[in-house]
Structures are given as structure tokens and as C-alpha cells.
Amino acid sequence: MGTKIVEPEAGPRSKRAAILAAAVDCFGETGFEATKWSTVAERVGIGQTALYHYFESKTHCLLTIMRLELQRSHDKFTEATADAADPVEALRSAVRAAYDVSDHEVLQMRILQNHMDLLSGPRKSKREEAERVAARQLVQLVERDWTNLLVRGMSQGAFPLRDAQLLGASVLGLIVSVWRWYRPSGPTPLSEVSELIEGACVRMVAT
Secondary structure (H helix, E strand, O other): OOOOOOOOOOOOOOOHHHHHHHHHHHHHHOOOOOOOHHHHHHHHOOOHHHHOOOOOOHHHHHHHHHHHHHHHHHHHHHHHHOOOOOHHHHHHHHHHHHOOOOHHHHHHHHHHHHOHHHHOOOOOOHHHHHHHHHHHHHHHHHHHHHHHHHHHHHHOOOOOOOOHHHHHHHHHHHHHHHHHOOOOOOOOOHHHHHHHHHHHHHHHHHO
8 A cells, every 4th residue: 555644643632533433424414515514513512613624624524434434344345355255255255344334324325435535636725635536546445355255266266267357446346336226214224234245246156
């Protein structure tokens, strides 16, 4: 990884984690554009000017949320597949891990998927650009995770030989598309969604 953001130390008086949590709630429920920066401050119980001690802009905060979510997704994938010797079981574990999330993490993933275009072009702000570059590198790492899983399965004869990069992108696209429409308060439980997508991914890859 070329760029890694060093997280500031969370002292007992730091409001950074609370700001990020409030921003996730606001951006995920109301939308980034519709959320006023002052509303985030009100939820945390601080003045709006205090936000700038942690984030220089609302977009800086958004990019940080996106980077942190990408890092969480990569870590969950690594943990889920580390001990799975069988490629099919590794695939199933990876899909299940993608949906083993809290309601708050659902909002984080919705935010990420709704603002992926933000990662495409450079930012004028140095701090925003550092977050954007780090997030883009994590996107590439996550994509590589899935490609490598499929390459391993193909090399072991568990999956038919195909373009692993294209197939990995298709599997990942199917998994993350859920966050655009899924709502924890909706009629379909996430466990049912997870089971459906897991089966679809196995059929895409292994048959």
C-alpha cells in the first residue's frame, strides 16, 4: 500500500469518533448533500467551529468514512478466509462476512456505494486528497482480494477457468449492490439476503 492514513490518537476528550458516528447516521439516513454540517455538530453536542479541529470540511469527513469502511471490509474478508482451505468454503465465508454487519455498518456501506464517484478525481485540499488516494488504494486491494480468491480456486480445480479479474469484479458488484436498496427496517431480513447472494455467487463461480 503506497498511502496509509495514520489515525490520530483518540484521547479521552476527543470528539472524532463521535463526529464520525453522527456523520454516518446523518449521511446514511438523510443523504450527504441534504445534511447540514451544523446538524452533525448538534448531534455530537459541540459547536460547528469545533468540527474543523477534526475535519476541514464535510467532504473530508465523508472521504474518511469511505476509507474506514473500505479498510473494515478488507479486514473482514481477510479474517473470514484466512483458515478456509477449501476455495468454495472460502467463497461462502467471504460472502457471509460481507453481510455480518451492524445497522450502523449498513449505513457506512450505503454511503460508500453512493459516493464512489468521489474517488475518481483529485481533490484540491491536501487532507481530502490524502483520504481519496488511500481509499482508492483500498478499493484496489479489496478487488485484488476477490480476484486472488478465485485464482486460488481455479488453480486447485475447484472453479472452472475463467477471467478471474472480471469474475471477481462481477461477484463483488453483486454483493455491494445490496447496500443501495437494503434497509434494516424493511421486510427482508439481512440473513435472507445473505443466503440468496451466497448461493448466487457460488453458482456464478463454481459452475
